[in-house]
Amino acid sequence: MKRLIQNSILLILAIALTAGILWARGKSQGELCSAIEVEVINADSTSFVTPQGVLSDLKGQGIEVIGQHMGEIDASSIEEALRKSPYLENADCVKCQDGRLLIRVSQLVPVMRVFDGDASYYVNRAGKRMGASSFYHCDVPVVQGHFTRKYPATRLLPLIDFIEKDSLLHSLVTMFQVNDTNNIIIVPNFSGHVVNIGNATGFENKFAKLKLFYGEVLPKKGWNTYDTISVKWDHQVVATKRVKAVQKILDVDPADDEQAPDFQTMALGAAPATQQEKKKEEPKQEEAKKEETKKDKPAAKSTN
DSSP states (O other): OHHHHHHHHHHHHHHHHHHHHHHHHHHHHHSBOOEEEEEETTOOTTOOOOHHHHHHHHHHTTOOOTTSBGGGOOHHHHHHHHHTSTTEEEEEEEEOTTSEEEEEEEEOOOSEEEEETTEEEEEOTTOOEEEOBTTBOOOOOEEESOOOSSSOGGGGHHHHHHHHHOHHHHHHEEEEEEEETTEEEEEESSTTOEEEOOSSSSHHHHHHHHHHHHHHTHHHHOTTSEEEEEOOSTTOOEEEEOOOOOOOOOOOOGGGOOOOOOHHHHHHTOOOOOHHHHHHHHHHHHHHHHHHHHHHSOOOOOOO
8 A cells, every 4th residue: 555655646746747848838939039048168278269150150140049039949950050160069959948049069189281283171070171361270280281172181180190199200200291192201390201002001110211311320420411211111211312402504605704814914914905995095105106206306416
């Protein structure tokens, strides 16, 4: 009998609770949306997503919910609209019973920055792209190359993660240059050479060979001896010697050359006279000789 009474009480409480929930839900559905609250759950000092920016994005897409019945608001469509933003990774929309619409968003977390010709963009782990802007900078690995759906930039993530976890390699690598899928170039932070690691597989063995080469060969041969060090092949390191730059020889018109002075002119420090100048000087020399002759000739005595 006692157990029956307890079960009856529990049943009554369950019915009351269900009725309360249905009543509250019905009341909330009839409530008008009075406010929208936006929370950026991964905001930090480098945040580029703000609540005001999210509200502006919704307004730009023609989504206006203030004053609407909560039951008429489609939370799923709001989430889908926000997730299309290149600045967001995820968005959740919750309708509260007091007429508030709560939106929680997480901004995109870049794992690399890609330079593709004149374009530059950030990429997250899911491969989502966000255009680079002067208003936001994130210190992430830099990659130069062209990527497609068939060969996305995320193919480099295992390689980048491996380097980021190794303190020596992390301090060594400045950027990545992807010429094609089988020629991934690493640019060290010191000038002299680049490293070709081939494709983005088996890099544990490749970097082991590179460290050995750095420790035993380059200190003896010189850090500027090679321009390319390739570790793309198994069990070997192929280094290409640097080719010295050839100085450009300028084309010179012989007509522009000056006449070389003879030894006497060089000794006297005077420029040689040209044929025209000599012809001009000859009459002057003749006149000078005549004047000297007149001076040296004795004057005639007069006779009375």
